[in-house]
Amino acid sequence: MGPKCIGLLCALLILMGAAAGSFASVEWDLERTFQMDQPPLDVAVSPDGKHMFVLTESDIFVYSQVGKLEDKIHVGHPVDQMKIGPRGKRLFLTSTKDRTVQVVTIDFIVDINVSGSPYKGRQDAPVVIAVFSDFQ
Numbered sequence: 001m002g003p004k005c006i007g008l009l010c011a012l013l014i015l016m017g018a019a020a021g022s023f024a025s026v027e028w029d030l031e032r033t034f035q036m037d038q039p040p041l042d043v044a045v046s047p048d049g050k051h052m053f054v055l056t057e058s059d060i061f062v063y064s065q066v067g068k069l070e071d072k073i074h075v076g077h078p079v080d081q082m083k084i085g086p087r088g089k090r091l092f093l094t095s096t097k098d099r100t101v102q103v104v105t106i107d108f109i110v111d112i113n114v115s116g117s118p119y120k121g122r123q124d125a126p127v128v129i130a131v132f133s134d135f136q
Contacts, residue, residue, distance in 0.1 A: 032067050042081050046088040051108075053091065055082045060091070073104075 034040075038056035045052050051070070054061040060073040060082065078097045085092070093102040112129075 034063065034067070036061070041079070044082050044084040044091070046084060047086060048088060051088070053082065053084065055079060055093075 034054065036054065036056065038059070040054050040056060042055040043052065044055075050065050052063045052065075054063065055075075057078070058075055060075060061069060062071040062073065064070050075093065078095050079093045079102075080096050081094045083092045084090070089106060091104040091106060093104060094100070095102075
């Protein structure tokens with residue numbers, strides 16, 4: 001081995017040693033802590049980041065992005081894990097004890113303030129708005 005090869009080998013070993021001992025700097029800050037009445041088993045976040053689902057032994061707690069408890073879904077049987085679908089419209093609940101996978105469709109009901117808006121018919125008539133977002 002020539003002197004150039006030994007020099008390159010030494011430089012490579014020095015770089016590898018420096019890289020192995022160096023760490024990237026990570027800054028982090030605790031944003032929020034959720035105090036639960038039951039031990040949490042799993043957590044899933046909707047793809048748009050607007051909702052967080054916390055699985056406990058018997059319930060799924062639904063939180064908004066600001067940490068407000070919006071709803072609670074009673075599961076009622078042993079569920080070990082949960083995953084959310086890619087569009088955020090389904091929860092997949094797995095149970096090793098029951099050897100099952102359940103698919104739960106979720107939909108969020110939104111109140112729309114229409115006070116002061118023009119209307120025809122009864123002012124308190126129920127209205128349903130359907131959104132078709134899966135067409136191609």
